[in-house]
Amino acid sequence: MATTPLPFSSFLPLLSHPxxxxxxxxxxxxxxxxxxxxxxxxxxRASPQTPEDSVETKGTGAVAPTRGDVYLExxxxxxxxxxxxxxxxxxxxxxxxxxxxKFPNNVACxxxxxxxxxxxxxxxxxxxxxxxxxLKKRHHQLRTVLCGRCKLLSHGHMVTAVGGHGGYPxxxxxxxxxxxxxxxxxxxxxxxxxVKLVDIVDFNGSFLARIRDLxxxxxxxxxxxxxxLLPRGTDLNCIGDWVVEATTKKKLxxxxxxxxxxKSLVGITGVISEIQxxxxxxxxxxLGAANVGKSAFINALLKLMAKRDPIAAAAxxxxxxxxxxPGTTLGPIQIEAFxxxxxxxxxxxxxxxxxxxxxxxxxxxxxxxxxxxxxxxxFPITSNETxxxxxxxxxxxxxxxxxxxxxxxxxxxxxxxxxxxxxxxxLKVHMVSTVVADEFYNEQLGITLTPPTDREKTESWIxxxxxxxxxxxxxxxxxxxxxxxxSNLECILITFIQRPACDIAISDSEQxxxxxxxxxxxxxxxxxxxxxxxxxxxxxxxxxxQDLTEKEEELRPKWFY
Numbered sequence: 001m002a003t004t005p006l007p008f009s010s011f012l013p014l015l016s017h018p019x020x021x022x023x024x025x026x027x028x029x030x031x032x033x034x035x036x037x038x039x040x041x042x043x044x045r046a047s048p049q050t051p052e053d054s055v056e057t058k059g060t061g062a063v064a065p066t067r068g069d070v071y072l073e074x075x076x077x078x079x080x081x082x083x084x085x086x087x088x089x090x091x092x093x094x095x096x097x098x099x100x101x102k103f104p105n106n107v108a109c110x111x112x113x114x115x116x117x118x119x120x121x122x123x124x125x126x127x128x129x130x131x132x133x134x135l136k137k138r139h140h141q142l143r144t145v146l147c148g149r150c151k152l153l154s155h156g157h158m159v160t161a162v163g164g165h166g167g168y169p170x171x172x173x174x175x176x177x178x179x180x181x182x183x184x185x186x187x188x189x190x191x192x193x194x195v196k197l198v199d200i201v202d203f204n205g206s207f208l209a210r211i212r213d214l215x216x217x218x219x220x221x222x223x224x225x226x227x228x229l230l231p232r233g234t235d236l237n238c239i240g241d242w243v244v245e246a247t248t249k250k251k252l253x254x255x256x257x258x259x260x261x262x263k264s265l266v267g268i269t270g271v272i273s274e275i276q277x278x279x280x281x282x283x284x285x286x287l288g289a290a291n292v293g294k295s296a297f298i299n300a301l302l303k304l305m306a307k308r309d310p311i312a313a314a315a316x317x318x319x320x321x322x323x324x325x326p327g328t329t330l331g332p333i334q335i336e337a338f339x340x341x342x343x344x345x346x347x348x349x350x351x352x353x354x355x356x357x358x359x360x361x362x363x364x365x366x367x368x369x370x371x372x373x374x375x376x377x378x379f380p381i382t383s384n385e386t387x388x389x390x391x392x393x394x395x396x397x398x399x400x401x402x403x404x405x406x407x408x409x410x411x412x413x414x415x416x417x418x419x420x421x422x423x424x425x426x427l428k429v430h431m432v433s434t435v436v437a438d439e440f441y442n443e444q445l446g447i448t449l450t451p452p453t454d455r456e457k458t459e460s461w462i463x464x465x466x467x468x469x470x471x472x473x474x475x476x477x478x479x480x481x482x483x484x485x486x487s488n489l490e491c492i493l494i495t496f497i498q499r500p501a502c503d504i505a506i507s508d509s510e511q512x513x514x515x516x517x518x519x520x521x522x523x524x525x526x527x528x529x530x531x532x533x534x535x536x537x538x539x540x541x542x543x544x545x546q547d548l549t550e551k552e553e554e555l556r557p558k559w560f561y
Contacts, residue, residue, distance in 0.1 A: 108142035112150035112321035114331030114348070117142065125149045125330055144318060153323040181214075183332060184287070184347055188216030193279050195221045195271070197288035197297060200239070200259075201229055201374065201422075203246070204530055206289040208350055211252065214287060220254045221274055222247060222557070225293040228261040231374050231422065233537035240559040241545055242533055248556055257559035262296040268304050270560040281341045290326035290349030291369075295319075298346050302337060312337045320346045324365050327351065359462060359522045360405070364451035367403075370424035376536065377421045377429050395419065399437035401430045404449040407441065407464055407520035409434050417515065422535065426450075464520035468527040472515040 108117045115126035119133050127148045136142050152159050187194070194215045199206040211220075224243055227236065236259060244257055256274050260267035275284060286294045299319050305312035315337045321328055326349065333346040360368065379400060395410040395417055402408070402421060410419075421429050430448065432440045441449065446458035519527050534543035548556070 108137075108145070109331055109333070110145060110147035110150055111143060111318040111333065112146050112153075113329055114320075114333040114346070115147060115149070116331065117145060117147065122148070146321075150321045153321055153325065153328060159325065181350055184214050184285075184350075187214055187218065187285060190218075191282055192218050193221070193275065193282050193284045194218050195223055195275065195284060195286050197223050197225050197286065197292045197294055199289070199292045200224050200226050200243075201370070203243070203533070204528075206292045207250075208287070208289055211287070214350075215253075217253060219278055220252055221271065221278065222252075222254050222257045223271055223297065224257065224259045225262060225297060227259045227561075228264050228266065229370050229372070229374055231376060231536045233540075234535050235540040235543075236561050238534040238540055238543045240561060242531075242543070244556055244559050245546060246531075254557045257557050259559065259561040260297070260300075262293055262300040265300055265304065267561055268297075268300050272301065272305060274560075279338065279342055283343050283345060284338075285345045285347055287347055288349060290351045291324065291328075292349065294346060294349065295322045295329060298335070298344065301344075302335075305337060309337070309339060311339055315344075324369050326365070359525065360451055361453075361457050361460075364453055364457070367426040367451055367453075368424060372425070374422040374535075375425070377423075379419045379421070379429065379431055397434055398431055399434045401432070401437075401441065401449055403427045403451055404441075404445050404461070405451065405522065407437065409437070409518040409520070411518060412514070412516040414515075462522050465523040466521050466525065466527070468519045468521070470515070470517045470519060470527070470529070472517070472529065 109115060110117060110126055110128075113125060117128050117133060118124065118126045119128055119130040121127060125147060128145055132145070133142075136145050149159050196208070196211060196215070197206075208214075222243075227239070230239070240257065240259055243259070247254055247257060255278060258267050258271050258274070260271060262268070286298060288294050299316075299322065302312050302316045302319060306316055315335050319335075320333050329346055329348050331348060335344040335346065337344040380395060380398075394415050395413050398410050400408045400410070400419065400421075402423070405427075408419070410417075428448070428450075430440075430444075441464075445461070446452050446455055452458050452461045521527055532539075534540060
């Protein structure tokens with residue numbers, strides 16, 4: 001039985017409304033018999049038609065359609081069919097990808113760390129007593145449950161949960177850093193707002209070099225945390241310009257930079273205003289390296305938002321857990337904090353293998369977290385004899401131990417070189433002759449060279465396995481020569497400053513030189529050089545602002561404090 005070709009005009013109503021296209025509507029257009037209707041009585045049914053009768057004639061004689069017209073209409077009908085089928089397949093795949101990218105909302109998680117609640121393993125994160133779990137489940141209150149690990153963390157216990165990051169014993173280490181990163185990989189396919197946190201005293205170590213893999217093309221608000229720990233006298237104008245210059249080189253979609261302190265709430269109000277401006281109904285995700293201060297930042301954010309937003313005030317009752325342990329947050333924590341749509345998500349910290357927190361015992365982590373402003377320790381120590389004209393002891397041939405974590409052998413420097421260490425007060429620096437450095441380290445490890453803090457941790461300590469040779473050349477007579485060596489210690493900066501005593505100008509004979517140092521660190525901690533951060537009163541004196549054109553100034557993100 002021959003089929004009657006439909007004119008292309010039959011498809012025009014469908015193609016004019018492509019959002020209404022579906023295979024069902026197309027089928028009805030192609031074959032009206034597919035439409036649901038009452039069956040035709042047998043007595044009323046027409047007799048079978050011959051092929052000649054089934055052909056619909058549009059005219060006779062000169063106005064009759066040619067074979068070319070019939071062929072063209074059939075081709076147009078086939079193209080329309082293929083278009084509808086392709087659109088249906090694209091819609092299905094898009095819906096499937098979108099559903100798979102979202103965080104699962106049907107799994108009850110601890111509101112403190114985001115770990116799925118469970119009643120089987122006592123030592124594992126997310127553990128809840130079975131009776132408590134059933135009671136909360138019966139009353140639909142599982143979102144108000146805090147797991148056993150978070151209760152221990154709230155009382156000061158250092159309980160780790162991420163394998164290979166943050167200690168050896170002290171907790172069931174059942175989550176890998178790769179798994180935590182995979183939980184965030186869907187963000188590059190979503191339209192969200194990223195708030196990226198960076199620790200100011202470990203800028204390079206906590207910046208997340210692969211942030212593009214997580215954020216994609218989404219806008220980023222860069223938040224610099226812990227600015228209250230910078231040395232006294234630091235000019236934040238210099239710090240803000242330095243951060244923007246370092247961020248511009250990384251070529252990220254940063255809309256603004258904010259210098260903040262979650263402890264004193266400095267700069268948090270500016271972040272809230274920027275989030276409200278850029279959110280536009282989207283979800284907001286807080287990203288950052290482990291122990292960069294994400295949970296503390298969210299708590300500070302909710303504290304200020306709660307003054308005007310009742311939803312944020314209600315969210316403060318079940319806020320994320322804070323602790324010094326890397327990997328406190330083990331899963332995404334959804335927080336309803338905004339009016340008008342969009343949620344706030346606290347995410348697991350991305351663990352970086354090259355930081356000291358990855359190799360230090362969990363009990364020793366608090367010694368790496370400074371609680372007050374950093375204060376520099378200068379070596380060699382300037383004595384009273386220097387003012388009377390006697391020569392100061394140089395650094396050549398000496399080794400400096402920064403706790404049990406770092407050893408610096410000074411092989412060759414100019415006579416007036418100073419090494420200034422900025423770090424927490426509990427991390428002491430000891431200077432001995434390089435000849436007896438090995439013996440001193442073996443005898444004093446765990447005693448005066450801490451961390452590690454005791455014999456048990458000393459026996460399991462991996463030691464200073466990597467030796468990095470540094471040859472630093474410099475040529476500068478206009479300002480102090482300042483080079484920062486960052487070995488990515490947690491909250492630690494090491495500064496090398498070449499300057500004479502009493503701040504006398506460098507002579508022409510000393511305008512060029514070379515520093516030769518050997519740095520010993522645990523594996524896999526990395527050692528590298530970067531431009532100096534202008535900290536302290538001296539930073540304001542030598543720091544030079546970049547000369548920018550109007551176009552370059554316009555393209556650079558603005559920073560706020």
